[in-house]
Amino acid sequence: MLPENTRRSLPMALLHAREVVMARFRPMLAAHDVTEQQWRVLRVLSEAGSVEATELADRASVLPPSLTRIIKALEGRKFITRNKAEGDGRRVVLTIAPAGSALIDALSPERRVIYDDIERRFGHEKLEQLLDLLETLIDGES
Amino acid sequence: MLPENTRRSLPMALLHAREVVMARFRPMLAAHDVTEQQWRVLRVLSEAGSVEATELADRASVLPPSLTRIIKALEGRKFITRNKAEGDGRRVVLTIAPAGSALIDALSPERRVIYDDIERRFGHEKLEQLLDLLETLIDGES
DNA sequence: TTGTTGTAGTTAACGCGTTAATTACATGTG
DNA sequence: CACATGTAATTAACGCGTTAACTACAACAA
Numbered sequence: 001m002l003p004e005n006t007r008r009s010l011p012m013a014l015l016h017a018r019e020v021v022m023a024r025f026r027p028m029l030a031a032h033d034v035t036e037q038q039w040r041v042l043r044v045l046s047e048a049g050s051v052e053a054t055e056l057a058d059r060a061s062v063l064p065p066s067l068t069r070i071i072k073a074l075e076g077r078k079f080i081t082r083n084k085a086e087g088d089g090r091r092v093v094l095t096i097a098p099a100g101s102a103l104i105d106a107l108s109p110e111r112r113v114i115y116d117d118i119e120r121r122f123g124h125e126k127l128e129q130l131l132d133l134l135e136t137l138i139d140g141e142s
Numbered sequence: 143m144l145p146e147n148t149r150r151s152l153p154m155a156l157l158h159a160r161e162v163v164m165a166r167f168r169p170m171l172a173a174h175d176v177t178e179q180q181w182r183v184l185r186v187l188s189e190a191g192s193v194e195a196t197e198l199a200d201r202a203s204v205l206p207p208s209l210t211r212i213i214k215a216l217e218g219r220k221f222i223t224r225n226k227a228e229g230d231g232r233r234v235v236l237t238i239a240p241a242g243s244a245l246i247d248a249l250s251p252e253r254r255v256i257y258d259d260i261e262r263r264f265g266h267e268k269l270e271q272l273l274d275l276l277e278t279l280i281d282g283e284s
Numbered sequence: 285t286t287g288t289t290g291t292a293g294t295t296a297a298c299g300c301g302t303t304a305a306t307t308a309c310a311t312g313t314g
Numbered sequence: 315c316a317c318a319t320g321t322a323a324t325t326a327a328c329g330c331g332t333t334a335a336c337t338a339c340a341a342c343a344a
Contacts, residue, residue: 001257001261006201010269011163011167012182012203014160014276018156020280025153026302035330037330043151053292054293059148061158063332065331066329066330067293088339089338090292090293090339115145118283119143121283122279130272131155133268133271133275135155136264136268141163141263177300179301196321196322204300204301205302206322207300208300208301210323210325212300230322232308232321234323
């Protein structure tokens with residue numbers, strides 16, 4: 001059945017929800033001259049250490065062409081390092097650098113405050129439930 | 143509490159979920175040379191008939207500068223008409239045109255198939271639950 | 285070894301997202 | 315009326331999203 005109105009359209013609802021959430025984080029990122037996408041890439045690298053470009057693009061939900069640009073920017077600021085994979089001249093391995101880890105650490109307290117506030121207003125139970133549903137949707141469709 | 147990994151990050155989960163869902167609709171839109179954003183604008187207008195630019199941008203989750211560009215494109219293809227509001231020379235009123243309605247109608251069957259497939263795989267109950275949670279989140283944060 | 289096919293990454297082109305600045309018009313105050 | 319303030323829309327600048335095309339390297343077959 002088609003959604004009777006745009007508010008019950010799944011793509012629009014997901015978009016709108018992401019927007020209101022990101023509105024909370026955007027000022028923090030802007031204050032440190034990091035774009036949302038750069039931030040996602042940094043977080044994945046922070047979590048995994050060293051990751052190949054393809055996997056990184058996938059985990060950060062960034063397309064390969066965008067990742068190329070983002071790598072240049074992050075490498076230029078010494079947040080990450082870029083090396084060829086040994087044994088395969090095509091692959092590129094990205095690694096988080098000290099300055100990158102430092103940025104992640106520096107933003108953690110502020111992130112925590114924002115995240116806690118969202119969780120408090122929305123409800124811990126609902127948040128977990130929402131994350132579970134999203135995970136199921138993602139795994140089922142991808 | 144901070145999300146322990148990127149999969150449980152609300153912004154990333156929302157982004158990823160939207161991506162896998164839109165992947166289903168994108169080919170349909172591309173086949174008719176309509177961008178996602180143009181499509182959202184058309185749908186809102188189709189639902190409401192005539193809407194002022196500011197409200198349209200809000201309901202379609204499009205920023206004003208983007209809306210200006212989208213209006214030009216849609217007006218050029220005679221999908222919508224653009225008029226000044228009477229009584230206020232600043233405001234602009236957008237109205238869906240016959241060609242726009244025709245496009246909406248033409249895509250409806252295909253949309254239904256895609257939406258039904260998502261709903262069937264994900265589950266009707268879960269979909270309703272997800273939409274409810276998203277609506278709550280949106281209303282609470284905006 | 286040579287040619288073919290496949291894969292990883294980059295580049296290109298065009299539209300949108302985002303913020304800031306600007307223009308045009310409206311409203312309110314003296 | 316004249317001026318200041320406020321609001322709607324547009325423009326500008328720069329980065330990302332998206333698709334397609336291209337380059338470089340790897341794997342594989344003859």
